[in-house]
Amino acid sequence: MKRGVLCVALAAFFGVAASAATAQTLNTIKQRGSLNCGSNGTLAGFGLPDAQGRWAGLDVDFCKALAAAIFNDPNKVKFVPLTAKDRFTALQSGEVDVLARNTTWTSSRDTSLGLNFTAVNYYDGQGFLVRKSLKVNSALELNDAAICVQQGTTTELNLADYFRANKMKLKTVTFATADEALKAYDSSRCDAYTTDASGLAGERLRLANTGDHIILPEIISKEPLGPVVRHGDDQWFDVVKWTHYAMITAEELGITRANVDDQAKSDNPDIKRLLGSEGKHGEALGLPNDWAARIIKHVGNYGEAFERNVGQGSALKLSRGINALWNKGGLQYAPPIR
Amino acid sequence: MSVTDTAKPKTAPGPALIYNPRVRGFVYQALLLAAIAFLFWEAASNAFENLARAKIASGFGFWHNTAGFDISQHLIDYSTTSTYGRAFWVGLLNTLVVAVLGIVFATVLGFIIGIARLSTNWLVARLAAVYVEVIRNLPLLLQLLFWYNAVLKVLPEMRDSLLLPGGGFLNNRGLFLPQPVFKEGVGLVLAALAVAVVVSVAYHFFAKRRQVQTGQQSPVLRVTLALVFGLPLLALLLTGFPVDFLYPEKGRFNIRGGMEVLPEFMALLFGLVIYTAAFIAEVVRAGIMAVPKGQAEAAYSLGLRPGPTLRLVVIPQAMRVIVPPLTSQYLNLTKNSSLAVAIGYPDLVQIFAGTVLNQTGQAVEVVVITMGVYLTISLVTSMLMNLYNRRVALTER
Numbered sequence: 001m002k003r004g005v006l007c008v009a010l011a012a013f014f015g016v017a018a019s020a021a022t023a024q025t026l027n028t029i030k031q032r033g034s035l036n037c038g039s040n041g042t043l044a045g046f047g048l049p050d051a052q053g054r055w056a057g058l059d060v061d062f063c064k065a066l067a068a069a070i071f072n073d074p075n076k077v078k079f080v081p082l083t084a085k086d087r088f089t090a091l092q093s094g095e096v097d098v099l100a101r102n103t104t105w106t107s108s109r110d111t112s113l114g115l116n117f118t119a120v121n122y123y124d125g126q127g128f129l130v131r132k133s134l135k136v137n138s139a140l141e142l143n144d145a146a147i148c149v150q151q152g153t154t155t156e157l158n159l160a161d162y163f164r165a166n167k168m169k170l171k172t173v174t175f176a177t178a179d180e181a182l183k184a185y186d187s188s189r190c191d192a193y194t195t196d197a198s199g200l201a202g203e204r205l206r207l208a209n210t211g212d213h214i215i216l217p218e219i220i221s222k223e224p225l226g227p228v229v230r231h232g233d234d235q236w237f238d239v240v241k242w243t244h245y246a247m248i249t250a251e252e253l254g255i256t257r258a259n260v261d262d263q264a265k266s267d268n269p270d271i272k273r274l275l276g277s278e279g280k281h282g283e284a285l286g287l288p289n290d291w292a293a294r295i296i297k298h299v300g301n302y303g304e305a306f307e308r309n310v311g312q313g314s315a316l317k318l319s320r321g322i323n324a325l326w327n328k329g330g331l332q333y334a335p336p337i338r
Numbered sequence: 339m340s341v342t343d344t345a346k347p348k349t350a351p352g353p354a355l356i357y358n359p360r361v362r363g364f365v366y367q368a369l370l371l372a373a374i375a376f377l378f379w380e381a382a383s384n385a386f387e388n389l390a391r392a393k394i395a396s397g398f399g400f401w402h403n404t405a406g407f408d409i410s411q412h413l414i415d416y417s418t419t420s421t422y423g424r425a426f427w428v429g430l431l432n433t434l435v436v437a438v439l440g441i442v443f444a445t446v447l448g449f450i451i452g453i454a455r456l457s458t459n460w461l462v463a464r465l466a467a468v469y470v471e472v473i474r475n476l477p478l479l480l481q482l483l484f485w486y487n488a489v490l491k492v493l494p495e496m497r498d499s500l501l502l503p504g505g506g507f508l509n510n511r512g513l514f515l516p517q518p519v520f521k522e523g524v525g526l527v528l529a530a531l532a533v534a535v536v537v538s539v540a541y542h543f544f545a546k547r548r549q550v551q552t553g554q555q556s557p558v559l560r561v562t563l564a565l566v567f568g569l570p571l572l573a574l575l576l577t578g579f580p581v582d583f584l585y586p587e588k589g590r591f592n593i594r595g596g597m598e599v600l601p602e603f604m605a606l607l608f609g610l611v612i613y614t615a616a617f618i619a620e621v622v623r624a625g626i627m628a629v630p631k632g633q634a635e636a637a638y639s640l641g642l643r644p645g646p647t648l649r650l651v652v653i654p655q656a657m658r659v660i661v662p663p664l665t666s667q668y669l670n671l672t673k674n675s676s677l678a679v680a681i682g683y684p685d686l687v688q689i690f691a692g693t694v695l696n697q698t699g700q701a702v703e704v705v706v707i708t709m710g711v712y713l714t715i716s717l718v719t720s721m722l723m724n725l726y727n728r729r730v731a732l733t734e735r
Contacts, residue, residue: 114389157407174684187487230392
């Protein structure tokens with residue numbers, strides 16, 4: 001018994017010890033020949049493998065874009081499914097190179113966890129899913145309701161804050177995974193299920209009678225979701241951040257998967273810089289100069305990835321909303337590539 | 339050494355220090371200890387250095403920070419504004435309550451099944467055998483999920499709650515019972531109960547001595563029952579029932595007021611008891627079979643009936659064999675309670691090694707504390723069981 005505990009303790013120490021030894025993340029990935037991407041694995045629209053084991057989702061596409069930029073092959077990614085509870089430990093310990101798992105950017109996660117948030121690839125907010133038969137029209141009517149929630153999320157904290165601020169009584173039932181929480185809601189253990197609004201849209205589709213459930217209008221929090229890397233490797237931080245910005249810039253300039261080859265002949269200096277025929281912007285990142293062209297060719301621009309995974313081309317049918325480009329009334333904005 | 343040396347053995351130098359087996363043994367052990375200590379020191383300092391380099395917060399300062407999350411079952415006051423430290427105690431108590439109740443029920447059920455398996459009644463023995471073989475050969479996690487789903491699926495929904503006699507409710511949100519609220523004068527009732535217990539114990543010793551001296555038996559059970567129930571009841575009557583009940587009532591979503599037993603708790607307790615009882619049953623069977631048949635036969639030939647034979651002759655001897663493996667089962671049950679995390683019961687692992695770890699990100703500290711707690715619980719359980727074992731162990735006269 002005692003010895004077992006010692007072994008576990010040692011493993012914990014060495015596990016942490018291994019993490020800081022990976023300052024050169026990009027080189028490690030190149031040598032390994034594939035990217036390790038921490039993903040959700042159970043959330044439609046963001047990260048979910050299909051029946052053939054092919055991963056799909058907005059976060060999945062982000063990792064594919066990274067692989068495309070590094071290897072010119074979007075399939076050189078190993079997806080590691082993580083629960084909300086385990087995700088930060090997996091990133092800290094070096095098990096994954098990047099965490100693209102609908103993770104909310106908060107100050108404490110950005111500082112005390114030893115992690116850096118790179119960019120926001122989906123602006124979300126927390127909502128509630130309830131049964132129609134309850135005849136509830138607003139989250140403010142949920143006083144005394146039992147609410148199923150996933151453990152280790154900002155959702156869990158926002159929920160408690162919202163009920164406290166509105167002087168309502170709360171009964172939470174907390175589960176380790178979203179699957180278990182949703183299942184408990186489905187067997188009417190809880191009156192409501194809460195998570196990010198985009199997640200609710202995806203989870204609702206997995207319930208037996210989708211039509212019996214509605215999403216309440218209140219959005220009770222800001223949930224900027226984005227990919228995360230470890231502290232201490234600025235080069236890799238830049239690569240991840242600019243991969244997102246390249247996809248935004250491509251949408252802004254109207255470069256799509258279909259027309260990227262034609263656009264390469266364009267005279268527009270912005271396009272030339274993005275696609276690498278002018279300047280050495282890829283080299284500065286430790287990537288080839290056509291890095292952005294590779295991303296667009298294999299994955300597409302941000303708008304394409306959005307529509308395919310969570311927008312009109314998907315079962316979720318979410319509108320762009322605040323995730324539209326800055327010049328179309330949204331918040332997605334990329335610093336210039338020059 | 340030359341031959342002349344043997345002439346004066348007293349002053350002969352012993353074998354050189356390096357060949358002295360005791361010195362050697364000591365040196366080797368010291369070296370091993372030093373190596374282990376070095377390994378640990380190195381690992382710990384390495385870990386903290388790396389944590390500092392990656393700018394991951396470390397230390398125990400988080401203990402007093404506000405937790406900000408809700409916990410469904412708390413035996414002590416807890417709200418979302420309480421600290422992480424408070425959340426730790428809530429989780430620890432939740433673990434202890436399920437472990438203690440689980441141990442009590444699993445022991446009772448295990449003894450019954452174990453004895454039933456040795457029954458001369460064919461049907462009873464076979465049923466017990468089937469129970470043991472089925473339950474102990476299925477993974478516990480699977481069983482817990484089964485019981486949790488069974489609880490949620492079998493029990494009615496909130497709107498069609500079962501009304502229990504005495505004003506309670508049962509539905510898939512839990513078991514809701516009237517909560518006693520004590521008013522003035524309840525002290526007398528408690529005092530009466532205390533007196534009843536003390537007198538019962540005294541009477542038990544008196545009866546035992548009387549039997550040893552005169553061979554006459556006394557109605558211990560009946561007197562004890564009369565005292566323990568009668569005296570407090572009398573006190574209740576005299577003080578005019580100083581107890582009010584807070585009845586649960588249906589609210590819009592949930593049942594309000596009263597005492598609440600969560601379905602997660604019921605499922606976890608049920609699963610742990612059923613599973614561990616199967617192992618305890620085998621331990622009990624082994625213990626009883628280890629008592630020579632002659633002991634029971636001797637008791638029968640003295641005219642004792644099967645019941646008293648089992649109780650007075652066989653089980654006291656079997657306990658010597660039963661107690662050590664029984665301790666392991668108690669430890670297993672306590673540690674298995676951490677599987678609660680799968681069915682949403684807020685035990686220590688779920689709250690502290692789960693939510694708190696995740697919200698603070700301080701994995702090393704939180705995991706070390708959690709391991710320390712389980713180690714302490716296990717060592718204390720072992721210690722108590724060893725004390726008991728010393729009492730039942732064979733005393734040679």
